[in-house]
Amino acid sequence: MLVYIVRRLLQALPVLFFVSVAVFSMVQLLPGDPVRSLIPVGDQTVDPAAYEEAVQRVRHQYGLDQPPPVQYLRWLGRASRGDLGTSIATRQQVSDMIRHRLPVTITLGLMSALISVCIAIPAGVIAAVNRNSWQDVSATVFSLTTVAMPGFWLGMLLILVFVVWLGWLPGPGSYVRMWDDPVEGFKLSILPAVALSGFSTAALMRLTRSSMLEVLAQDFVRTARAKGLAEHTVVLRHALRNAALPVITFMGLQAIFVFSGSVIIERLFAIPGVGSMAIDAIFTRDFPVIQGFVLVTATVVVVINVAVDIIYGIANPLIRVGRS
Amino acid sequence: MTGVRVSSELVRAVGQSGFKGTPRRLLREARRYPLGAFGFTVIGLVVLMALLAQLLAPYAPLKVATGLSLDGPSAQHLLGTDQLGRDLLSRLIYGARVSIYVGFIAVGVGASIGVPIGLISGFYGGFVDGILMRIVDAIIAFPALVLALGMVATFGGGIEVVMIAIGVAIMPQYARIVRAQVLGVKNADYILAARTVGAGGARILVRHIAPNVWAPVLVVATLGLANAVVAEASLSFLGIGVKPPQPTWGNMLLDGFGQMQRRPAMAIAPGVAIFLLVLAFNFVGDTLRDALDPRLRGSR
Numbered sequence: 037m038l039v040y041i042v043r044r045l046l047q048a049l050p051v052l053f054f055v056s057v058a059v060f061s062m063v064q065l066l067p068g069d070p071v072r073s074l075i076p077v078g079d080q081t082v083d084p085a086a087y088e089e090a091v092q093r094v095r096h097q098y099g100l101d102q103p104p105p106v107q108y109l110r111w112l113g114r115a116s117r118g119d120l121g122t123s124i125a126t127r128q129q130v131s132d133m134i135r136h137r138l139p140v141t142i143t144l145g146l147m148s149a150l151i152s153v154c155i156a157i158p159a160g161v162i163a164a165v166n167r168n169s170w171q172d173v174s175a176t177v178f179s180l181t182t183v184a185m186p187g188f189w190l191g192m193l194l195i196l197v198f199v200v201w202l203g204w205l206p207g208p209g210s211y212v213r214m215w216d217d218p219v220e221g222f223k224l225s226i227l228p229a230v231a232l233s234g235f236s237t238a239a240l241m242r243l244t245r246s247s248m249l250e251v252l253a254q255d256f257v258r259t260a261r262a263k264g265l266a267e268h269t270v271v272l273r274h275a276l277r278n279a280a281l282p283v284i285t286f287m288g289l290q291a292i293f294v295f296s297g298s299v300i301i302e303r304l305f306a307i308p309g310v311g312s313m314a315i316d317a318i319f320t321r322d323f324p325v326i327q328g329f330v331l332v333t334a335t336v337v338v339v340i341n342v343a344v345d346i347i348y349g350i351a352n353p354l355i356r357v358g359r360s
Numbered sequence: 361m362t363g364v365r366v367s368s369e370l371v372r373a374v375g376q377s378g379f380k381g382t383p384r385r386l387l388r389e390a391r392r393y394p395l396g397a398f399g400f401t402v403i404g405l406v407v408l409m410a411l412l413a414q415l416l417a418p419y420a421p422l423k424v425a426t427g428l429s430l431d432g433p434s435a436q437h438l439l440g441t442d443q444l445g446r447d448l449l450s451r452l453i454y455g456a457r458v459s460i461y462v463g464f465i466a467v468g469v470g471a472s473i474g475v476p477i478g479l480i481s482g483f484y485g486g487f488v489d490g491i492l493m494r495i496v497d498a499i500i501a502f503p504a505l506v507l508a509l510g511m512v513a514t515f516g517g518g519i520e521v522v523m524i525a526i527g528v529a530i531m532p533q534y535a536r537i538v539r540a541q542v543l544g545v546k547n548a549d550y551i552l553a554a555r556t557v558g559a560g561g562a563r564i565l566v567r568h569i570a571p572n573v574w575a576p577v578l579v580v581a582t583l584g585l586a587n588a589v590v591a592e593a594s595l596s597f598l599g600i601g602v603k604p605p606q607p608t609w610g611n612m613l614l615d616g617f618g619q620m621q622r623r624p625a626m627a628i629a630p631g632v633a634i635f636l637l638v639l640a641f642n643f644v645g646d647t648l649r650d651a652l653d654p655r656l657r658g659s660r
Contacts, residue, residue, distance in 0.1 A: 047494075054498035062514045184639035186590045188597055189631035192617055196627060200620055296503030300594050304617070314506075318513050318600055330510040334501040341501070 040349050048342045055338065056115070059331045060108050063323065120328035125320045130328035134310055141302070141309035143214055145294035147225055148233035152290070156237045157276075157283070160244025164252060165271055175241060182238035188300045191231030195304075198227060208306040228305040232297045236290050243286055247279040254278075281348065288344030295333050396647025402640035406633075410456040417450035421607045430623050439629055442615055448626065451607040452633055458596075458608040459589050459637060462523050466588040467581050469527025474534025475577060481535065482542025483565050493539070496532045504529035504591055512600045519602045526591045530584045537580055541573045575652040582645035586638045593634050609634050 120130035214221035299311035317325035390397035595601030596610025616626030
């Protein structure tokens with residue numbers, strides 16, 4: 037087991053290396069000279085020699101006169117100490133901005149994950165147990181249609197129905213954090229959480245249904261039934277526990293959905309998380325912020341993937357031995 | 361006279377070659393895979409809409425009907441007009457162009473990077489495999505929208521960057537499935553036979569292994585089209601994809617979002633178009649998987 041964990045951790049190192057090189061290269065690939073865009077163009081016409089000198093000075097000051105590998109190592113060193121540079125637009129530390137906004141995104145992500153699990157797993161189990169019943173057909177129709185619905189459009193429809201037409205919930209804007217005002221915060225978060233959860237609910241339902249069907253057809257389930265155990269014991273204690281494995285893997289993917297989805301859902305619902313921060317940064321050409329966001333996102337995804345693989349590895353032998 | 365004889369010969373020839381049975385066979389397949397048939401029809405219609413937009417659209421997509429902004433449905437404007445007085449239906453029809461174009465190019469980009477990587481990785485194994493697969497893992501670590509966001513920030517927006525970004529983001533799926541497929545056939549007897557008669561590595565890879573991977577690639581590509589359509593719409597909705605005034609379904613939804621109170625149709629119609637196209641690609645992809653590879657049946 038330990039060997040497996042260590043090997044999995046070692047495998048993540050080259051991945052993180054390529055991720056960091058890619059994020060670092062973003063700056064190198066930027067068209068134009070970043071230094072020249074920092075210095076007012078007017079200086080160039082007044083005194084070309086002084087301008088060139090200023091360019092060289094700034095370049096040296098930021099270490100941009102060093103060869104790229106040296107720049108990369110310095111950048112990596114700073115990034116690994118949590119120094120992601122300073123925002124051009126707000127003059128704040130990028131790491132502080134991300135730290136400040138990450139809880140908002142994570143709250144949204146957890147809420148949507150909770151909604152997915154609470155709907156998808158029971159529905160998937162019911163659909164599998166009553167195969168080809170009306171419950172099964174409606175669960176399948178639901179998941180086929182929801183998977184095809186872009187999350188942001190689902191969000192728009194939810195706003196249209198619950199805010200514009202019914203007026204039950206407050207519209208986007210004036211976001212209140214959940215831990216400042218739970219009631220108002222919940223009212224503002226429920227629609228984006230549902231919109232964000234749509235795709236994963238549908239996919240998770242399909243996955244739960246198919247893995248339950250697979251497990252229910254196995255010998256140990258028949259044995260459990262033959263022993264005379266109650267049907268709900270067989271389904272919940274014996275089958276569901278074994279069907280949970282692919283579901284664990286799926287929860288890792290969920291983290292990726294949340295980051296990808298939060299970019300657009302936060303924008304739609306005017307939620308001040310890391311996703312909307314990144315979009316704002318694109319419009320203000322605030323490069324350090326974009327770079328920081330991309331780096332943090334990719335690193336988190338790598339870490340979650342490793343964690344999921346390790347959990348999977350821990351859970352797997354139990355299943356093989358057939359503890360249940 | 362000769363004309364008649366030629367045509368009757370033609371009919372006989374066609375009849376003998378089994379051409380006559382084709383519509384019936386198609387119908388039988390359609391009955392067997394109703395969802396696939398539905399999806400195929402929708403895709404066909406959208407492609408036609410994209411190709412014939414100039415003929416089908418009642419107005420030019422950028423033509424402004426003065427004094428008719430945010431007009432409701434009427435005989436002149438079947439779906440009404442947008443905030444600038446442009447015909448919604450015409451814009452919807454022209455929007456199909458972007459979705460289809462971006463979808464196919466992005467999938468083409470993804471497949472043409474991913475398939476060779478998968479082939480090489482699976483066939484040569486070892487160190488090459490290790491490096492290539494870690495690069496693929498690194499790309500997977502960037503959620504599609506985040507990757508596209510970074511590329512747009514670096515290279516600027518526009519339809520070309522969007523297509524390449526989506527292509528790179530979906531590339532790992534091809535690399536992984538092709539690699540798995542290559543690993544499956546690499547040690548088959550006929551590969552050994554080819555080796556025995558002196559075929560080199562490259563020849564074996566291209567002539568004997570590559571033909572085995574097209575079926576799963578086709579399935580991944582069809583499902584990838586659905587992803588690409590959604591990704592383009594998402595980027596355009598965020599205002600960092602295809603630039604206005606070019607009508608795309610994503611841009612139109614952004615306009616519709618601002619006019620939700622007065623003209624909900626603007627927020628609904630383009631979404632329905634995306635939804636139907638994505639549904640269609642998913643149905644066709646699932647059908648192809650069921651038809652081409654029984655082993656994968658029910659795995660999604």
